[in-house]
Amino acid sequence: MPRKGEHMKKVCRLDGLGCATCAAKIENAVAKLPGVSSASVNFMTTKMVIEGEDARMDEIMDQATAIVKKVEPDVVVRKA
């Protein structure tokens, strides 16, 4: 079992991501979430990589999904 405070990497797909400015907005907002150490949205591969505390990952993913919904309502977050 991973201990609390341990970091992990989570990858998800952003289906329908069509605007590079939005990609940057999502990236910035997700990177500022508590527990996230780094976030990167790759516009070309439509993948988002989030690095953060393992124990809070579920919470982080929920918040990240909410951010994506807010910035780009048409984008669907899918597990990669």
Place this chain on the structure above:
Amino acid sequence: MKPNENQKKLIKTIVGAVIYALAILTRVKGSPFSLAAFLVAYFIIGGDVLWRAARNILRGKVFDENFLMSLATIGAFIVGDFAEAVAVMLFYQVGELFQDYAVDQSRKSIASLMNIRPDYAVVQRGETLEKVDPDEVKVDEIIVIKPGERVPLDAVVLSGSSSIDTSALTGESLPRDVDAGDALLSGCINISGLITARVTKEYGESTVSKILDLVENAGNKKSNSEHFITKFAGVYTPVVVIVAVLLALIPPLVVPGATFREWIYRGLIFLVISCPCALVISIPLSFFGGIGGASRRGILVKGSNYLEALAQTEIVVFDKTGTLTKGTFTVQKIAPVGISQSELLERAACAESYSNHPISQSLQKAYGKVIDCARIRDVEETSGHGLTACVDEKTIAAGNAKLMRKLGVTFTEPEDIIGTVVHVAEDGVYRGYIVIADEVKEDAARAIAELKAANIHQTIMLTGDAKRIGERVASQLGLDEVYTELLPVDKVTKVEELLAKKSPRGKLAFVGDGINDAPVLARADIGIAMGGLGSDAAIEAADIVIMTDEPSKIATAIRVSQKTLRIVKQNITFALLVKGVVLLLGALGYASMWAAIFADVGVAILAILNAIRMLNVKSIK
């Protein structure tokens, strides 16, 4: 976006455009029918934009491009410029369609790049062959690869022989022959024969998945240009929108004689130009194209930041062995005295046949025939000198000058030799010498020349070899500087010295084989490892991995990076210049809505077309 959604949008835009054209042709000033026709065209073309703008306002997003476009076009209707209003929406949609198309195309080209992913593995389990996902195969299982199939996992050949096409990994079109005992790399294609092989690595650790991972994630390490644009976009839009509002409101209130109609029009021009889309989309597109194109040539770049740094390279530092030279010893010269060349080689090869030393192996290889062990006895090796052996009842001594002196053989020491000299004496009579040296790679000299042509200021070689050898190789290849007799630690110090000497903006790249120079690769601005195919160490340690052994690929990589950066700079300058000029002219009242449309959509399309050039790097050798 789904393709049929794009098609729907395209049809809608075309229908709208036709109605718009009719509306212009039948225009009667002040006629309500004309206004109605324009409105119909407007809603057909821009209905979805208006809808998204309304929805986003409810979500509290104001500086959204849909909103800005809606505001600009509604404003144009209000001030009575119907034709312009519809045109702004029409061209905005055309621009969007074009962007989607460009992005789709380049995503497809990634997908084709990613085509090296094996779909299945055929595993021998008990008596049956099973077709399974490569992920499910364990180390040491036996896989069968038919001609035409892709090697699913890294493995070693048990039986069968075939030719293997490695071009997907290396960009090298020449097939490689494999036999029992040879390593097979996943991602390559088996061309001719049936092979059974034992799996050496799980799928996740296999070459193909490492490469896929690397290329897919390269865009995650963003370049300075991308960071700049993201920051710029964050400031640009709000500033332009605020100026637009001020422009529309203040002059009519303050300046006598200024009308709202005139100044609102000027403000609307600002709104149309307020989206930085052209830059934001074209820059990652260029980097992606550069990285993708490089990987098709067997050059893996681990991030946009490295591609950007590579374009600013001033100094390229090479390790010698394994990078500029092959790292394997071969016979370079045979100088017999009183006997033939082949006789001299035969004597040396026989005498050395019991030794495992690299020098002995290179002699065996040059001799090329099987040596009958019965001919040789009484082998006696003196460390640091060489050896003596009884071959065909004659005493053969093979070794360095010290051995010859010790045995009292009279000989003249050859001068100006690079490499290791093996002297041979037969029953105390000198028979000549053989020179063995590390071979320079075929394309090494061309690599250096091409680097110079690509504007690299300095090419430097570091080596642990003796001064004489190092300098000879360096002058043969045309390197600018060479530092010899360095221990691995000294190489790090040397690179640090060189880093201190270069200009602040210039970058230093170090090229090594990635095996024992990891600290130097890490210390340099850009670490480039050669011969990455099959070497995990090289792939891990470096920022850029050349899959083949060819140093000339470094020049290719630099040319690709320079072209990428050139396109990025062109796009930034061009877009900012056009937008800046149109904004200025707009504020002064010289620019029309049409100029604004060009500054927005026209610039976006041109920037994207320019960036797409990068996807076609076939033109770069």
